[in-house]
Amino acid sequence: MSRFNSESYSKIKGRGAQKNVHNRFFELSHEQRDDFLNYCAIEGEQPDQNKTEYLKVFPKTIVNKVKSPDVGMAYSMNMYQGCEHGCVYCYARNSHEFWGYGAGLDFERKILVKADAPKLLEAFIKRKSWQAHPIVMSGNTDCYQPAEKKLEITRACLEIFLKYKHPASIITKNALILRDLDLLKALAKDHLISVNMSITSLSEDTRRIMEPRTASIKKRFEAVNLLSEHGIPVNVMMAPIIPSINSHEILALAKLASEAGASKFSHSIVRLNGAIGQIFADWLHKSLPDRAEKVLHQIEDCHGGTLSDSRLGTRMRGEGQIAKQINDLGKLARLKYFKHKSMPCLNVDLHESYKDGQLRLF
Structure with a gap:
């Protein structure tokens, strides 16, 4: 039985999600009623302006300790919550x-x-008790999303890392990172920076509907190439791999990543926890209706019959035959195109001497 019964819809341009969903922590919910939509149609008004709001928040801390053992980072920080990508x-x-x-x-x-x-x-990094450890920028949301072009918060944080000779890593899918090439090159001289560039497809048609406000695939590969040429190690992440959407592109994408100079290729299998399952299924039926149910069933096959998977050690890799095929292709891609490549360890030894912002003489 189909999980989507709407016969008509108006696609919201420039957005991935095509609707808002109820916040599970709220007792009350908000919805657009048919009579309101009819009123807007009669009056010629738009029921939804589809504008982005930037709201300042004032947290007391910025660096988070990551307790999950299967995400590949120990500390992260996010300059933004929510992501316009x-x-x-x-x-x-x-x-x-x-x-x-x-x-x-x-x-x-x-x-x-x-x-x-x-x-x-x-x-945080000036605390006497702090011992340098790589801090990942964008552990949750992209530090180079569109707001960064104007606000330059990420750039200011890179200046702090450089000033105190502290190691950092970046996860992004935006070529805006090249704006800060000067700082990245300076950090790379002391092995203080690495970049994880997320590239999930070679198809611009797929990117436009699945990642609507991200940099083009071409620009991301150009960023990988330029960063690598300047000695900045790059890991290309094909994350997530979605069966029957981008799973056929693994070898081709890894090959291009290697040719662009990437030092590593990694992947994960999509999982749709919490509200994401509902959002993704709605988007899938609206954007790729011909294969929607097939994709959803194949995702379920990777996670024990459910779209949601929170099991540590399994949630990123999946299980079952489809997951095995994907993981085997990922392994083959690394053996074929990255056999003699690796990401270097970041330097954690310099920071202690620069905690006060300048090199100590004794």
Whole structure:
């Protein structure tokens, strides 16, 4: 039986999610009633302006200790909550509910801005008890999303990392990272920076509907190439791999990543926890109706019959025959195109001498 019964809809341009969903922590919910929509149609008004709001927030801390052992990072920081890139599958959508918003359109249109992030970062890494460990920028939401072009909070944080010779890593899918090439090159001289570039497809048609406000595939590969040429190690992440959407592109994408100079290729299998399952299924039936049920069933096959999977050690890799085929292709891609490549360890030894902002003589 189909999970989607709407016969007609108006696609919201430039967004991944096509609706807002109820915040599970709220007793009350908000919905657009048919009589309101009819009124807007009669009056010639738009029921939804589809505008992005930037809301300043003032957290007391910025660096988070990551307790999950299977995500590949120990500490992370996020300059923004919510992400205008609009990737429909994004695991970070659920976190927007903790801020009082929805995981659907709210996640893409209500961006929480931590303007004090550089000041908070500086205070954190100057603590006497702190021993340098790589801090990942964008552990949750992209630090180079569109707001960064104007606000430059990420750039200011990179300046802090450089000033105190502290190691950092970046996860992004935006070529805007090249704006900060000067800082990245300076950090790379002391092995203090690495970049994880997310590239999920070679198809621009797929990217446009699945990641509507991200940089083009061409620009991302150009960024990988330029970063690598300047000695900045890059890991290309094909994350997530979605059966019957981008699963056929693994080898081809890995080959291009290697040719662009990437030092590593990694992947994960899509999982649709919390509200993301509803958001993704709605998007899938509206954007790719011919294969919607097939894709959903194949995702379920990777996670024990459900779209949601929170099991540590299994949730990223999946299980079952389809997951095995995907993981085997990922392994083959690494053996074929990255056999003699690896990501270097970041330098954690310099920071102690620079904690006061300058090199100690004795």
